[in-house]
Amino acid sequence: xxxxxxxxxxxxxxxxxxxxxxxxxxxxxxxxxxxxxxxxxxxxxxxxxxxxxxxxxxxxxxxxxxxxxxxxxxxxxxxxxxxxxxxxxxxxxxxxxxxxxxxxxxxxxxxxxxxxxxxxxxxxxxxxxxxxxxxxxxxxxxxxxxxxxxxxxxxxxxxxxxxx
Numbered sequence: 631x632x633x634x635x636x637x638x639x640x641x642x643x644x645x646x647x648x649x650x651x652x653x654x655x656x657x658x659x660x661x662x663x664x665x666x667x668x669x670x671x672x673x674x675x676x677x678x679x680x681x682x683x684x685x686x687x688x689x690x691x692x693x694x695x696x697x698x699x700x701x702x703x704x705x706x707x708x709x710x711x712x713x714x715x716x717x718x719x720x721x722x723x724x725x726x727x728x729x730x731x732x733x734x735x736x737x738x739x740x741x742x743x744x745x746x747x748x749x750x751x752x753x754x755x756x757x758x759x760x761x762x763x764x765x766x767x768x769x770x771x772x773x774x775x776x777x778x779x780x781x782x783x784x785x786x787x788x789x790x791x792x793x794x
Contacts, residue, residue, distance in 0.1 A: 632721075632724075632725025632726070632738045632763075633725060633737045633738050633763065634763070635762050635763050635764055635767070637737070638734050638737055638762050638763055639651075639762070641737060641779075641782075642771070642775075642779065645775075645778060645779060645782055647771055647772075647775040647778065647779060648771070648772070648775070649762075649769050649770065649771045649775075650769065650770045651762055651767050651768070651769045651770075652667070652668075652670050652767060652768050652769075652770075653766065653767050654666040654667065654766065654767065654768065655766070656729065656764075656765045656766050657729065657765050658728070658729035658765060660674075660676055660694045660695075663694070663768070664694075667759075667768060670759060670768055670770060671757055671770065672755055672756070672757025672758055672759050672770050673693050673752050673755030673757065673758045673759065673773075674693070674694045674759050674768075675691055675692060675693055675694055675752055675758055675759060675760060676691075676692060676693075676694045676696070677689065677690070677691050677731040677732055677733065677760070678690040678691075678692075678698065678714070678731070679714070679715045679719075679720050679724065679731050680700070680709075680712045680713065680714060680715060681712070681713060681714075681715040681716075681719065682704065682709040682710040682711060682712050682713075683710040683711045683713075684709075684710045686709060686710070686745060687715065687719075687723065687743060687744045687745065688707065688709060688712065688744065688745045688746075688747060689724075689731075689733065689735075689736070689744050689745070689746050689747070690703065690707070690747045690749075690792065691733050691746075691747070691748050691749065691752065691760075692748075692749035692751070692752055692792045692793065693749060693751055693752045693755075696749060696751070696752075696792055696793040697793045698792060698793050699793075700712040700713070703792065703793075706790065706792065707745070707747050707788070707790070709745075723738070723739055723741070723743075723744065724736070724738050724739060724744075725738035725763075726738070726763055726764075727765075729765040730761050730763060730764055730765045731761075732760040732761045732762070732763065733746070733748075733760060733776060733779070733780060734760055734761070734762055734763055734769070734779070735763060736779075736780055736783040736785055737763075737783055739783070739785075742784050742785065744785070745788070746780060746785045746786075746787040746788070747787065747788045747789075747790065747792065748776075748777075748787045748788070748789045748790075749789075749790070749791065749792040749793070750789050750790055750791045750792075751791065751792075752773070753773045753776075753777075753789055754773075755773055756772060756773065757770045757771070757772060757773070758770070758771065758772075758773050758776055760776075
């Protein structure tokens with residue numbers, strides 16, 4: 631059974647990571663998120679769950695306005711040709727539904743078989759915002775705390791400039 635939103639918040643508490651969560655209507659796109667978020671401070675982000683032609687999985691996290699071309703991205707991160715992973719694989723590996731992709735879902739990845747790539751520009755923000763395993767809310771944490779959480783889940787993310 632995948633971790634729940636409450637499981638995530640308990641894990642953040644255990645790590646002494648402060649988080650602020652804002653509830654809103656479900657959102658599936660950056661544009662929808664921009665309409666419902668109001669004045670939530672910090673960097674707002676998009677998350678891509680990708681599979682390359684060799685079967686490698688990638689979670690790429692960047693600021694919402696970052697222009698990402700999958701062909702260029704593959705070269706940047708050292709992947710074979712990239713495409714979006716199927717919803718079934720998203721649920722199998724990260725325990726979430728489309729529209730809820732988030733680095734917080736790494737709490738559910740027991741195989742540790744996903745490459746995590748964080749955009750350097752995003753990491754310059756003091757606060758960053760992600761869905762807490764559901765697209766019905768947005769949770770803000772410090773970017774340093776995001777790194778601590780990802781590492782606690784057993785991943786060492788690559789931090790690099792993404793996009794053009």
